[in-house]
Amino acid sequence: MHGLNRSMVSFIVMIALVLGSSHRGFSEVGGGGSVVLTLWDSHPVLIVITGFFLLALVYLTTMLSTANKKNETLSEQLATSQAELLRDREYLNSLSRHANAPIITWSPGYRITEFNRAFEKLTGRTRDEVLGKHLEILFPDESRLESMKHIDRTVAGEFWEVIDIPIKHKSGRVHSVLWNSANIKSPEGKLIATIAQGQDITERKKSEEDLVKAYDATIKGWGYAVELKDRSTENHSQRVTGLVLTIAEELGVKAEDLVHIRRGAFLHDIGKMGIPDDVLLKPGELNAAEWDIMYKHPEYAHEMLSYIDYLRPALDIPYCHHEKWDGSGYPRGLKGTRIPLAARIFAVVDVYDALTSDRPYRRAWTKEKALEYIKEQAGKHFDPNVVDVFVNHLEREGFKAD
Numbered sequence: 258m259h260g261l262n263r264s265m266v267s268f269i270v271m272i273a274l275v276l277g278s279s280h281r282g283f284s285e286v287g288g289g290g291s292v293v294l295t296l297w298d299s300h301p302v303l304i305v306i307t308g309f310f311l312l313a314l315v316y317l318t319t320m321l322s323t324a325n326k327k328n329e330t331l332s333e334q335l336a337t338s339q340a341e342l343l344r345d346r347e348y349l350n351s352l353s354r355h356a357n358a359p360i361i362t363w364s365p366g367y368r369i370t371e372f373n374r375a376f377e378k379l380t381g382r383t384r385d386e387v388l389g390k391h392l393e394i395l396f397p398d399e400s401r402l403e404s405m406k407h408i409d410r411t412v413a414g415e416f417w418e419v420i421d422i423p424i425k426h427k428s429g430r431v432h433s434v435l436w437n438s439a440n441i442k443s444p445e446g447k448l449i450a451t452i453a454q455g456q457d458i459t460e461r462k463k464s465e466e467d468l469v470k471a472y473d474a475t476i477k478g479w480g481y482a483v484e485l486k487d488r489s490t491e492n493h494s495q496r497v498t499g500l501v502l503t504i505a506e507e508l509g510v511k512a513e514d515l516v517h518i519r520r521g522a523f524l525h526d527i528g529k530m531g532i533p534d535d536v537l538l539k540p541g542e543l544n545a546a547e548w549d550i551m552y553k554h555p556e557y558a559h560e561m562l563s564y565i566d567y568l569r570p571a572l573d574i575p576y577c578h579h580e581k582w583d584g585s586g587y588p589r590g591l592k593g594t595r596i597p598l599a600a601r602i603f604a605v606v607d608v609y610d611a612l613t614s615d616r617p618y619r620r621a622w623t624k625e626k627a628l629e630y631i632k633e634q635a636g637k638h639f640d641p642n643v644v645d646v647f648v649n650h651l652e653r654e655g656f657k658a659d
């Protein structure tokens with residue numbers, strides 16, 4: 258405004274000077290100049306207003322020209338931005354389309370809005386068969402409910418969550434796919450869409466399962482090897498393993514720990530591989546020196562298995578199954594809950610099975626008699642809590658379980 262005022266004042270001064278000089282010029286030359294002189298003398302205000310008018314006209318023309326130039330610049334910038342945006346969008350679409358990982362987006366109402374070629378390959382479905390459809394069509398019947406629960410939690414939680422959600426191929430084949438996802442929101446925080454990227458782990462899972470099967474087959478082989486050597490306990494490992502797992506489940510052992518208990522139960526006497534045949538296979542009672550040798554079999558098991566990574570968590574039973582609740586067991590004389598729970602469970606089932614099986618030196622006890630012995634040993638040899646669960650289980654099952 259100050260600049261404008263200065264311009265206006267300068268212009269008025271300029272008009273006044275021009276008119277003043279004209280006045281003098283006309284006075285000198287006479288003629289037509291006398292009309293302007295008359296106007297200046299009679300209507301100076303009119304002359305000033307005309308000056309203002311001319312000034313405004315020049316100012317507006319200048320402003321209009323400047324604005325036009327700015328508009329042209331803005332239009333050019335807008336066109337450039339739009340071109341860049343389209344290029345970026347095309348780049349991202351191309352990246353998504355050609356990505357090896359399956360990618361899918363869906364609306365807040367779980368309708369599929371976009372997916373890439375890898376996803377098409379994963380499901381074997383065309384765009385027409387999938388776009389606009391509910392996500393549910395992608396899941397096998399048996400896991401559909403669980404999968405939708407996972408997705409509900411992810412969509413509600415605004416976080417990345419890696420989860421294994423099986424996807425059904427059009428042919429019926431089921432793929433294991435690890436998914437992570439993210440919510441896309443408007444600047445106002447409203448959910449617009451969810452995008453998820455998957456990793457097909459079907460082959461990897463199969464390899465892992467095959468590996469676990471190979472491990473378990475090896476463990477069974479070792480278990481049978483011990484039984485082949487020590488004929489008096491034939492099928493003992495197999496019989497006790499099932500019952501040990503049942504009692505462990507009833508005691509609340511987590512599913513992921515049961516696999517170690519199963520392996521440990523099967524290998525409980527693997528340490529006997531280190532006992533000389535003249536002691537292990539002796540027909541009669543062992544003497545004190547021979548018992549000292551026999552007592553070493555849990556330590557042999559520990560030495561053998563602790564070098565094998567995947568069997569280390571299964572060591573509790575082979576190493577501690579001869580420990581006793583009152584601390585009178587071996588090899589370390591552990592007492593009470595210092596004995597691992599798996600070994601406390603195994604001890605009860607192991608003794609029960611041994612008592613109810615024929616041995617070269619005695620006939621099998623009846624189940625009732627063996628159970629009485631187990632009850633009587635609660636708090637001495639056995640953990641009383643484990644005995645309670647074991648007895649309840651057998652009574653509930655009517656002694657059917659072996």
Ligand SMILES: [Fe+2]
Pocket residue numbers: 525526554578579
């Ligand atoms: Fe043993």
